[in-house]
Amino acid sequence: MSDKPTTIKEIAKILKISVSTVSRALNDHSSIGLTTKMRVKKLASELNYEPNQKAIQFLHGKSFIIGVILPELSESFFSTAISGIEDIAYKRNYTVLLAQSHDDAEREKLLVEKMKTQRVDGLLVSVSKTTSTYEHFEIFKRLNIPVVFFDRIPPIKDIHYVASNLETGTYEAVNFLLKKGHRTIGMINGPNTLVASHERKEGYIKAMLSNRLKFDPTLIINSDLTESGTIEVMDTMLNHRRKPTAIVTFNDYVALFAIRYTRSLNLNGIDFVSYANLPIINYMDYTPIASVEQFPYKQGKKAADILIDLINKPKSESGADQAFFNIVVESVLVVNDPK
Amino acid sequence: MSDKPTTIKEIAKILKISVSTVSRALNDHSSIGLTTKMRVKKLASELNYEPNQKAIQFLHGKSFIIGVILPELSESFFSTAISGIEDIAYKRNYTVLLAQSHDDAEREKLLVEKMKTQRVDGLLVSVSKTTSTYEHFEIFKRLNIPVVFFDRIPPIKDIHYVASNLETGTYEAVNFLLKKGHRTIGMINGPNTLVASHERKEGYIKAMLSNRLKFDPTLIINSDLTESGTIEVMDTMLNHRRKPTAIVTFNDYVALFAIRYTRSLNLNGIDFVSYANLPIINYMDYTPIASVEQFPYKQGKKAADILIDLINKPKSESGADQAFFNIVVESVLVVNDPK
DNA sequence: AATTGGTGTGCAAACGGTTGCGCAAAATTA
DNA sequence: TAATTTTGCGCAACCGTTTGCACACCAATT
Secondary structure, eight states: OOOSOOOHHHHHHHHTSOHHHHHHHHTTOTTSOHHHHHHHHHHHHHTTOOOOHHHHHHHTTOOOEEEEEESOTTSHHHHHHHHHHHHHHHHTTOEEEEEEOTTOHHHHHHHHHHHHHTTOSEEEEOOOTTOOOOGGGHHHHHTTOOEEEESSOOSOSSOEEEEEEHHHHHHHHHHHHHHTTOOOEEEEEOOTTSHHHHHHHHHHHHHHHHTTOOOOGGGEEEOOSSHHHHHHHHHHHHTSSSOOSEEEESSHHHHHHHHHHHHHTTOOOOEEEEEOOOGGGGGSSSOOSEEEEOOHHHHHHHHHHHHHHHHHSOOOSSSOSOOOOEEEEEOEEEEOOOO | OOOSOOOHHHHHHHHTSOHHHHHHHHTTOTTSOHHHHHHHHHHHHHTTOOOOHHHHHHHTTOOOEEEEEESOTTSHHHHHHHHHHHHHHHHTTOEEEEEEOTTOHHHHHHHHHHHHHTTOSEEEEOOOTTOOOOGGGHHHHHTTOOEEEESSOOSOSSOEEEEEEHHHHHHHHHHHHHHTTOOOEEEEEOOTTSHHHHHHHHHHHHHHHHTTOOOOGGGEEEOOSSHHHHHHHHHHHHTSSSOOSEEEESSHHHHHHHHHHHHHTTOOOOEEEEEOOOGGGGGSSSOOSEEEEOOHHHHHHHHHHHHHHHHHSOOOSSSOSOOOOEEEEEOEEEEOOOO
């Protein structure tokens, strides 16, 4: 049937009026007579008229698209976050242009380029593990397109970000274990290069001290987060002169490895607490008794909200009085229902 | 510094040449002198010139954006599929505009509208569970924008789709169990309303018959896929006059419920085979001994490839000679490594 | 010397819509 | 009735880029 979409011009021609009148009629402009409006609208819907967004976007430089660059879409944390981002975008009438860096700094750079090319109205980024320079984001600053970093944030100044603070959650976790009567609590931490490792450690220490307990640094052991690394750490822990009765693990994978290992040794009675990355863990037989929840969905929503706010904010005059959103989503301990 | 992006006009003005010359120079048009080209390119990069894609897209009606509508982004199957889609899109120079229906038919309709509004070059859809009418996709047909359905495909004619056939995988699964010596194999199937349930059943039957075994329909029991539903079915199975020594479950969740239940009864020795939806299942202690893999990543890639092919295909003249891609990705049995 | 043939460049239209401004006709006021 | 305001609509510019066509210039061929 119809091959090319109807345009405003055709409507104008058929009705023998000018395009401007048609445009105004469709936009309910006050200066157009009621009868004309009706005639135009009627014909427009008959012809299945659809305004060409590309023309409109072009005309006043907005796309109503926000770009999102994440390390890995198939990771539960990120896909959940995306879900939150999309929900907010949907609500606020934006659409999400999505791309994944696969934790490759080069690809990330190209994606930033592409996002710029597509002229997104704003950009949401969780940086790749391998990203060490951040100039590729500068372009957006120059173009006055807001960028909000999210979860994995770069260690630079003057950026907007939303991230979770694991200190509070860890504090609660350790506290929870202490209240349960544990006195010797081990922690399988991540590499020191990660901010997250420090936050966990801080939380641990604070919990111990606020309970007037001595902090024993040898009970916190760094791991490379692999299965073999975890087993190694576990061996050390189990042979520690103060064998832990409870262990806080860096993430659910580590928890799984550790739990599996203790069970293979027929060891019971160690309570585990982990950080919630994996939804499925709730379905399992032997799980951590509690999890530190980081609310990826909530974080995603928050980040998207801030980004869209920034997009719609009247631009700061000289660009000097910029305020930067630094939102910290507190992590929280969630005690798993005993099954 | 720079507030508004540089345009081709400014370059032209500065160099005192026409915009057309600038445009051609930047595009390496053959009819532009070498010196002019160099001058233009030099200045362009100095000014950080970026072609305004909105103008270009507008000009020749392409956005290099493909729309993707999925039921639930945080579900492992879909997020993995998205990952495949994005990888292909990236490779072929498209970007992904993403949206989720949350399995809500109404929202799906609105999203289709939005995708149309954004004038995507093509659409990839996995329909919502609650979608029962499909007219909202007609618009795309009228606009000559290709739509490829994916995994959850609507029961209508003349559509492009990529989906997996679970019959083959199920056949292999049952065959595998038979080869292992099992003779009484139960199947926890899904509701009859799902195509997938029938495919599973067919696969089961074919495997039995091709091994010259009688098919006992009472060994296939439908479930509502909840935990309690699964336990009910398991009770029936375990009290069956022919108690199964192996069970094929509808999905990993069902497998988890069933395995947990048997273990709570201190029942061992039943082999389970499931369908791979959950990556984490590999990390667990008691898992199915094999999984029917549906290759969401591969399916996503394939669907995206077809879509982009369709986009770039010279349009069929009268629209009459349309051929429809109906790609079936065979599911395959994957035997889990014993831990 | 006249014709042909590049080579390099500019003009202007086109894509589809929005919008400031001007102008005519109708309605109101003096 | 004349002057003024309101109402309704059209003209034309504009957003940034591409591209068919024309054209001017210079060299090579007849």
